Amino acid sequence: MGPHPQPSVHTQPVSISTPGRICLFGEHQDYLGLPVIAAAISCRIHITAERVDQPHVRLNLPDINSQELFSLASLPLTYQHDRDYFRSAINVLLRKGFQFSTGIEGKVRGEIPINAGTSSSSALLVSWLNVLTRLADNPQVLSAHQLAELAYLAEVLEFGEPGGMMDHYATAVGGVIYLESKPAIRLESYQPALGTFVLGDSGEPKDTIGILGRVKHGMLRIVKQLMALDSTFSLHTTDSAAISDFKPYLSKDDYILLKGNMDNRDILREALALIQQTHDSETPLDDAKLGQLLTDHHTNLRDAQQISTPKINRMIDAALAAGALGGKINGSGGGGCMFVYAPQKAEQVAEAIEREGGRAYIVTVAEGTTDQAELLNSTIP
Structure with a gap:
């Protein structure tokens, strides 16, 4: 370089x-x-x-x-x-x-x-x-x-x-x-x-250190425990259905945490296939499917990883009721932001988030780091 x-x-x-x-x-x-x-x-x-x-x-x-x-x-x-x-x-x-x-x-x-x-x-x-x-x-x-x-x-x-x-x-x-x-x-x-997303800032400070201490170190401990039981266990390759075999060896909370992570791994793979299909074949994106995958992801983050907050859950629920197709908490959790996918009714969704005490931003997917002068010159005929 x-x-x-x-x-x-x-x-x-x-x-x-x-x-x-x-x-x-x-x-x-x-x-x-x-x-x-x-x-x-x-x-x-x-x-x-x-x-x-x-x-x-x-x-x-x-x-x-x-x-x-x-x-x-x-x-x-x-x-x-x-x-x-x-x-x-x-x-x-x-x-x-x-x-x-x-x-x-x-x-x-x-x-x-x-x-x-x-x-x-x-x-x-x-x-x-x-x-x-x-x-x-x-x-x-x-x-x-x-x-x-x-x-x-x-x-x-x-x-x-x-x-x-x-x-x-x-x-x-x-x-x-x-x-x-x-x-x-x-x-x-x-x-x-x-289409359009609506980002909602809860105004709650994030508990990054506490969340990572519980969720990250909990998962690393579980993985080490399972590999001692079965050397073929892998977060990358083990089928989600197979983890029920480990249920007798894990506490209830540990099993829920493991299952949530494995489910979210599979949700990402499904989302990637959806994005790749749109990218490779110019097939219109299935907006409803993308929204549902986001909500499924959040359900695990809320219930298994337990990184959401009551306020963020209310903001998401209000946004969905106002017409958003799906959404999730964003970032390490314990506070911070959520977002929803709202290709229609973005204004109504933003208003619903703000009624729950959040600050809403209507956003779209954007280009990366840019020299504004070069961008201006490139757009002048």
């Missing part, structure tokens, strides 16, 4: 936009080595920035009434707090050979709910990396895949955080992605003719 000087150097501001994301299928599956299906959404992070002579970074963040200001006179940078992403992106790029002898000033705006499971931090990092690589001394326009990999380095590995690459690929690449992490990274990208 070594950077090479480009013939054109940005002396004018660059304007980068990156989407948030929803996890369509595969919630609480990626850390088990199982695949996920995610979609970029039309709530986005925007960064407009330009080079300046002073060796510093100055970014205004009016949405949160804040500012990011630090010197570039001494590199690499020292982190000032956990998840110091503005600095970590620069340090990662320095290791890749990018150079920053001048400074950068700009503004960050966004429409993505913060700390609500819609990948606002990953979208921010992808945007910032896209800006930095274009405004470096030795600028380079990187591919979406390269930006995703750099964002993973800067967000997850740099701070020793748990987590996979779904958020980074989903926000950088855009559209709908299918991502496998084991035995190796495998990414498939789709542009199915999906």
